[in-house]
Every structure is written in structure tokens, then in C-alpha cells.
Amino acid sequence: MATRAVRVLKLTCPDCGRGVEFVLDASTLTAALSSPTGLVGVADYHGDHVFIVYVDAEGRDRGVRVFRTLQRGETVRVNPAYLNYMSHIAGFRLSTGGGVIECYRRSMGTALKVYEENSELELELTNFDLAKSAVEWARGYLKGLAKAPTVDLSAMLLSALLLDSSIGTQPSPFMARLFELAFKSRRLVIRVDAGALALFREYVNRLPWISPRTVDWAAGLDGWRLVDAVLAQDPVTMRERFSGILALERRGIVRFEEVAG
Structure with a gap:
């Protein structure tokens, strides 16, 4: 289902010059309103970096940043257009290290919750026939994340694409190592x-x-x-x-x- 936009911000990434449309919906503005800082970050994945705009409860641009690590206590919402690259994942929320990164079109529907190594991953699937495989791959994802010393946002989103492309395949005994490499891939x-x-x-x-x-x-x-x-x-x-x-x-x-x- 398409996101119902309350406001659209058209910005240019200062790192790579790519033009980006950030679609802000009501839940984004509500998240900003309930945040201790009064702001919420909305992210767009650019391969080797992540472009983030911080907005207030009115949907106003309060600053941009190109960065790679998720800060403790911070919630980052990924531009829903990112889901266009996925086949099996319709939305997700990852809680780790005191921060949250999430991506969904309107709101999270029925989701699988996987807890491993002090992190939690919620997955909304396009087809719940794949739930068993998705849980196994998600555990490998979280075990790999636990071996990454810092939470690299760019590598985290790359790893989410890797997770999506793996869900329809047989779980592997090398899953944790696969995702560990993905999380550390920039380094x-x-x-x-x-x-x-x-x-x-x-x-x-x-x-x-x-x-x-x-x-x-x-x-x-x-x-x-x-x-x-x-x-x-x-x-x-x-x-x-x-x-x-x-x-x-x-x-x-x-x-x-x-x-x-």
C-alpha cells in the first residue's frame, strides 16, 4: 500500500549529489513529536553512505547529515522507496545498541519478531509461507551484527538486502559469518x-x-x-x-x- 504523504522534502545529498525525495507521512511526524529531541531522522540509502534529514513534528527540515553509525537512543526511518529493492521483506524494524532503524510503507503489519544477541529484528513478509526460513536467516543476521563493533548504517542496509535475497533459499551453517562480513564490508x-x-x-x-x-x-x-x-x-x-x-x-x-x- 502506498504511503500517504503529509509532506515531501526534495533535497540533495551533500556527499554524492544525488537528488532525493523524502516522503513524510503522519507516523513520521508523530515519531518526531514523541521524540525527546522533537526530531526524527529519515534516511536514504546511497550504497556506501546514508543520507539523513532530521525533521520536526511539522515536517520541517531541521538539518541533514551524511553518516554511517547509528547513535544510541536514536530512531532512524529509512525512505520507503528502499523497499522497492526487496522481494520478500515488506517492512522491518531493528532495535540494537539503544537505537532503532525501521522501514515500512505506512505502518508495520503482522510481523515476525526475532531476538538474538541483545538485538531484536521485526520482519513483515510479503509471503508468510517463508516464515520458517526467514526466522533462521534473521538469527544469522543478528549473530553477524553482534560481531560488528559498531553499527554501520550503510552496511546494515546492505545486509538487509542480503537478508531479503536469502530468505527464499535454504538456511546455511555459514549464515552468521556471511552477515558478519556484510556488516564489516566497508572496513x-x-x-x-x-x-x-x-x-x-x-x-x-x-x-x-x-x-x-x-x-x-x-x-x-x-x-x-x-x-x-x-x-x-x-x-x-x-x-x-x-x-x-x-x-x-x-x-x-x-x-x-x-x-x-
Whole structure:
């Protein structure tokens, strides 16, 4: 169901220059009214950063910020247009570290609640036949989040896309590690072990079901930030890239070097 706009703010992100329409509905203004500061942040996901406008209960622009970490006690509402990238998630609310990040078109409907590692994730699904799988993947999401030292908003939203694209697939024993990498993806640089890669190339010559292009792809990852290596036009391709890199890590072909975000 479409959001009933009370006010629309047209702004430009100071970081990347992208024009954004922030649709403010009645629940957004109510959230600002009930906030201790009288303000609520509304976020738009821009890949490697998040553009946030703070509005008051009248829907007036009270300042913008480009930032990456969720502050304790802060509630951030993501622009509902973000849900257009999702297939299985119709809305969500994540409560973690004393902050809340949420995204829904009008209000959260019937939602699954998953609690893990002192964080809670509420998911409204487009199809509740996927509820069992969604709960398992959501637990992996929260376990991965617990291993991220700070809550990176950009990586959190990227991870939500990864969660959405995974819900329709078989839960994996490597879920927590997959999401841990996703949450840290802006701070991780991929390093390729040349010896392990050479051995992998020998395996490929003996295993015809593995494409030689996989080796070339692995070799080309060296020095890339993880977030840059996985970004794609659609969440499914992004998930496949994440899964491929995770498989390379398990085989000792790649490792990750943590750098400043």
C-alpha cells in the first residue's frame, strides 16, 4: 500500500549529489513529536553512505547529515522507496545498541519478531509461507551484527538486502559469518593468497564443473574493499558474490584486512 504523504522534502545529498525525495507521512511526524529531541531522522540509502534529514513534528527540515553509525537512543526511518529493492521483506524494524532503524510503507503489519544477541529484528513478509526460513536467516543476521563493533548504517542496509535475497533459499551453517562480513564490508580489504590461488587453479583443471573464470575472478579481488567487490545492480547477484567470496575464504584463498571505514 502506498504511503500517504503529509509532506515531501526534495533535497540533495551533500556527499554524492544525488537528488532525493523524502516522503513524510503522519507516523513520521508523530515519531518526531514523541521524540525527546522533537526530531526524527529519515534516511536514504546511497550504497556506501546514508543520507539523513532530521525533521520536526511539522515536517520541517531541521538539518541533514551524511553518516554511517547509528547513535544510541536514536530512531532512524529509512525512505520507503528502499523497499522497492526487496522481494520478500515488506517492512522491518531493528532495535540494537539503544537505537532503532525501521522501514515500512505506512505502518508495520503482522510481523515476525526475532531476538538474538541483545538485538531484536521485526520482519513483515510479503509471503508468510517463508516464515520458517526467514526466522533462521534473521538469527544469522543478528549473530553477524553482534560481531560488528559498531553499527554501520550503510552496511546494515546492505545486509538487509542480503537478508531479503536469502530468505527464499535454504538456511546455511555459514549464515552468521556471511552477515558478519556484510556488516564489516566497508572496513574490510580482500587479500588473495597467491599460493592457495595457484593450487585452486590446479583443482579447476581437474574439476570441469568449476569454471576457469572463477579463478580469474578470485585473482582480481586482491586489494578491493569487500563492499566494492560485492555491490551489484540487484540483491541476488550481490548475495552470489558474497557467497563466492565466503567460499574462497573457507578454502584459504582470500583473507580480510580491516582498515579504517
